[in-house]
Amino acid sequence: MPADDGSPPATITPYPDGPYLVRGDFALTDQQGNELPLERRTIALCRCGKSRMRPFCDGTHKLIGFKAPSGPEPWPGA
Amino acid sequence: MAGRLIELPAPRGPLSEQLFEALAGPPHTRLACPGLIEPSDALADEDLQLALYVAYELHYSSIRGVDESWEWSPSLLSFRGALERPFEEAVAELVPPAEAAELESVGAALQEIVARDPGPPLSRYVETQGTRERVLEQVVHRSAYQLKEADPHSWAIPRLSPRPKTALLEVQFDEYGGGSGERMHSALFAKTMAGLGLDPTYGRYLDRWPGITLATVNLVTNFGLHRRRRGALVGHLAGFEMTSSIPNRRYGNALRRLGYGEEVTHFYDEHVEADAVHENIAAWDLAGGLAAEEPEVAADILFGARALLQVEARWARHLMDSWERGETSLRTPLVPAAA
Numbered sequence: 377m378p379a380d381d382g383s384p385p386a387t388i389t390p391y392p393d394g395p396y397l398v399r400g401d402f403a404l405t406d407q408q409g410n411e412l413p414l415e416r417r418t419i420a421l422c423r424c425g426k427s428r429m430r431p432f433c434d435g436t437h438k439l440i441g442f443k444a445p446s447g448p449e450p451w452p453g454a
Numbered sequence: 455m456a457g458r459l460i461e462l463p464a465p466r467g468p469l470s471e472q473l474f475e476a477l478a479g480p481p482h483t484r485l486a487c488p489g490l491i492e493p494s495d496a497l498a499d500e501d502l503q504l505a506l507y508v509a510y511e512l513h514y515s516s517i518r519g520v521d522e523s524w525e526w527s528p529s530l531l532s533f534r535g536a537l538e539r540p541f542e543e544a545v546a547e548l549v550p551p552a553e554a555a556e557l558e559s560v561g562a563a564l565q566e567i568v569a570r571d572p573g574p575p576l577s578r579y580v581e582t583q584g585t586r587e588r589v590l591e592q593v594v595h596r597s598a599y600q601l602k603e604a605d606p607h608s609w610a611i612p613r614l615s616p617r618p619k620t621a622l623l624e625v626q627f628d629e630y631g632g633g634s635g636e637r638m639h640s641a642l643f644a645k646t647m648a649g650l651g652l653d654p655t656y657g658r659y660l661d662r663w664p665g666i667t668l669a670t671v672n673l674v675t676n677f678g679l680h681r682r683r684r685g686a687l688v689g690h691l692a693g694f695e696m697t698s699s700i701p702n703r704r705y706g707n708a709l710r711r712l713g714y715g716e717e718v719t720h721f722y723d724e725h726v727e728a729d730a731v732h733e734n735i736a737a738w739d740l741a742g743g744l745a746a747e748e749p750e751v752a753a754d755i756l757f758g759a760r761a762l763l764q765v766e767a768r769w770a771r772h773l774m775d776s777w778e779r780g781e782t783s784l785r786t787p788l789v790p791a792a793a
């Protein structure tokens with residue numbers, strides 16, 4: 377939902393073979409609802425599962441050869 | 455902090471001698487074009503790379519005793535052109551032409567290119583075996599670029615159409631600290647240097663940087679100053695961002711192993727997280743966006759990334775080879791050998 381100040385709503389974009397980039401007006405919280413401090417306006421959330429600073433991406437996806445398209449995967453999988 | 459001001463370094467041969475002598479005098483005079491320059495190894499030629507570095511530095515910094523209008527002096531520019539030619543040829547020799555299939559998805563091609571990085575495992579070596587002395591040397595080499603980190607890529611801003619321009623600015627906003635001068639990446643690097651007992655003054659170690667270190671900076675300045683190389687400039691940035699998170703984690707680990715705290719490792723820790731964001735934007739939105747809008751520069755985007763990796767590989771080999779011989783990789787050691 378757009379914030380009152382007119383900033384754009386959050387968008388989440390999976391990048392090819394890489395993380396989810398999150399932009400716009402959003403908060404990142406843990407399960408208790410505590411906000412995680414954010415160091416930058418655009419963040420990368422790990423999508424490969426192997427980052428050593430989850431939930432953020434740390435580039436490890438390149439070391440493990442993680443493959444995933446930006447759009448939805450074909451269903452049913454081959 | 456005051457504006458940048460460097461000292462003219464000591465010349466390393468006839469080209470730098472001729473250039474520095476002229477720069478000490480009034481602009482627009484007496485800088486004869488040096489004719490054909492044919493160094494046997496332009497990439498690591500001390501004289502050529504230093505002369506080119508100082509000619510380029512007029513665009514970044516004041517130089518003590520040098521009139522600032524030298525920057526656009528026609529005689530300086532033609533002298534500089536004579537230096538650029540052998541350098542550009544030497545770089546081009548290292549870079550194979552892009553294949554047609556690669557141009558169909560520049561983002562995917564960039565992923566392939568960085569996955570086959572030709573460089574030696576410098577960051578792994580530093581992480582696991584680097585002594586304090588060698589870590590300091592690596593930082594001193596890197597300060598040639600990191601104290602002006604992001605600046606040469608900013609020259610692409612006015613040359614890009616809206617989509618790639620927006621992507622570049624998304625990256626640069628972070629590089630320049632997201633609105634906080636203290637968090638500017640060049641400032642974080644200065645903090646690292648100070649924490650290591652090094653002098654973070656811009657240009658302080660110029661006399662110690664060997665030709666191949668100067669070449670790593672001259673490469674990006676060359677791309678940045680020539681609009682026709684905007685593709686290569688964008689490819690250079692993409693390649694840089696895409697080969698950053700993992701090595702920077704290792705450099706941070708090396709410093710932690712040597713007992714340094716967060717004020718020293720902050721630059722590296724920041725780059726693990728920031729460049730995990732930037733690499734995607736740079737490869738897909740910036741480089742991919744530019745290739746989509748200006749297909750005629752797509753091949754040069756890949757050239758820029760490959761040129762970066764080749765020149766960086768050559769630089770990294772220089773460090774590792776010097777250390778293997780038990781020598782300093784700088785022109786003069788940071789710590790004089792005990793008598």
Ligand code: FES
Binds near residue numbers: 395425428436730
């Ligand atoms: S997606 Fe980058 S480390 Fe997992």
Ligand SMILES: [Fe+2]
Binds near residue numbers: 629725728
């Ligand atoms: Fe940076």
Ligand SMILES: [Fe+2]
Binds near residue numbers: 629695728729
């Ligand atoms: Fe970056």
